[in-house]
Amino acid sequence: MDDIPLIFDPVTGNYHRITRAGEVVLTYLDGTRTRDDLIAFLSRADQARAEALSRQIDTFLAALDRSGLLEGSEPELADKSQKVGRVRTSMLMPRIILTRSLPRVLEPLAAVLRAVPAKLLVLIAALGALAGYAFGFHTLFAAMPPPQDLAGPAFLLATGVMLLYVLMHETAHALVAQILGTPVRGLGVALLFYFMPVAYVDRTDAYRFRGRGGRVTLAMAGILSDGWFCALSGVVALNSAGILRDTAALLLGMQLLMLIINLNPLMPSDGYTALEAASGLTNARGRAFALLRHTVRREELPAHLAKLSKTARRGHMAYGLFSVAYVCLLAYTMFHAVPITVDLALSVVGR
Template sequence: MTAVKGATEPEAESWLDTETPAARADIEIVEGINHQPVAFDPVTGHYTRLSRSGAAILQALDGTVTGREFACAVVRQGGHDHTAEQIVLAFLGELRAAGLLTVPPESGALLDGVRFARRRHMPRRALATGSINRLLEPPARALRRAPALFAVLWGLAAAAALWQTGHAITSPGAAGLLTVSGLTWGWALLALLIALQTTVHELSHALSCRYYGIPVREVGVGLLFYVLPAAYVDRTDAYRLADRRPRIVICMAGVAVDLLWIGAYAAVTSHSDGQLGRLAGLLMWLQLMLLMGNFNPLMPTDGYQALETALGTVNLRARALTVLRCLVLRRPQPSWLASRGRARRTGYLVFGAVCVAYALLILVMTVHALTLWIG
């Protein structure tokens, strides 16, 4: 009946007998991610993914009958049984919990599970909002005029960057560039270049959004998981793009630019001596490690989001770990998993195992590094 995550029976169904729910007038339903209906709430800025039957139910709610009367009418019209009625009632509870109905959610009952594009993993400080779209529109317009030329130029630059990086990391003494001894005047320049590269990385995401006509809500800084300082671009409205390819480009735009930075550092390292060469080498290794870290499957990284987009799914990590947990603890499968095919369930299981293996690897490396440091 519905693709909304978090299908649960309403805690109390009394409101279904007394309230006459209707879809909020300001809720916008569009065909978005993976050509599925999504409901946009302009008040909260959240998107809720729906199935086509779920979108039809939401649009049919007009506030003229109670929720239970509506469910009974749906069942009679479709010739379904009592089980279908319970599914519709549960779905109405989810719509209420998502804040999409004129009946407000019960206090504390807002279901995070039925939404995506949430911000709770990172407190934020916006530095630019609507003005960033006006600034990025001219370069985005120029790219739209000659996309093939831009792709060729970037391909040539990326090939040169890969060649320079390969030459630099295989040259004698390349590992010694990771040391920081001997750097005197370079620390301020190192910090400046890292800040500049981070800014360009995030602006690349923003520019790719504008290229596809998607507005950027804001650009700013935040604390990832309340600990790690990070810049960000709010590209939530990319969920409106039905095709996967533009969303993959948006996810990987920053990584594509990072590759060129690494190539530039490698070129300076290969052709410079003294502190400049050492500084460029250190930046090259740091950015290589950050590039690999940007594919961390345990965090909302660009690589993880691109993989999720390419596979045509959302909440991939959470679903994969749920599959693994059900298998290990011998718990019953949730309804959304039971309805998936064997190939999809196997894919979730494999990705869940990769996440666990990655976490164990990070743990082992951390313990080893602490042992060396303490020793």
């Protein structure tokens, strides 16, 4: 990942960052050497060097053991009384995989697209998306009736079509991953912060692709595909009447909300992932929330956070606090939007 060495755990499918020195040590962990053998081999009979290496090797082996990466080890748990398997669910986003067959389904199309110059594909997708968003949202704000006039069966139809758009959004991510040779692991549904259902594709293995441009394109693929569908909704809205026009208008409103959510850099969204890929930053949100958690609990910071400069630490703290505020605002907005949504849903059955 940006030339940072990673350990891949085939049991959990997780990646773990290590240093270059750790990468060298790993080449000697082949099961034939004890800890003392390893120190003696690397120090080459230099007693002073052996003492320094002893501390470093012990720290490294302890970290591997806590992560469950040594034969017979298990990941260290915050609560020792809990018994869980090695496969763990994210605390902030429980996930359910619906299918793992997307790579097989998408490979024929991916093989055709690989023959087209990558820059040309990205240019066409980006220009089409920008034009689609501009046209669709201009139609929404300039030519559509007010929301209260759109109640009825159109809400139910728009919700169904929007689910199809979301599926196509995630399929776009999967298609780009397939083109890049890092197939997604599956398509599923997650509950963001336990209250917001979102579809997703597991593209963890994008770390294997060398090159930030490809990873940025992979992160933005869904947003680019949404722009094309936004144009489609705008065309239907301008060239129809009655329930079809109302459905298209509601779809445009839903697509605007989806774009705002997907571009938000403060959540694990496409925009955040693209920023990570473009900047080379890794897990900025995770570090920010870990800093907040340890600060509130007055706990000692782990080594990777303690080494951050004061400026970086303040930046991560500010980022974490802003993220918490955003989540609270989002939850508040969703709570107050429930009555409106219920009214639209009841209008489907004439109540």
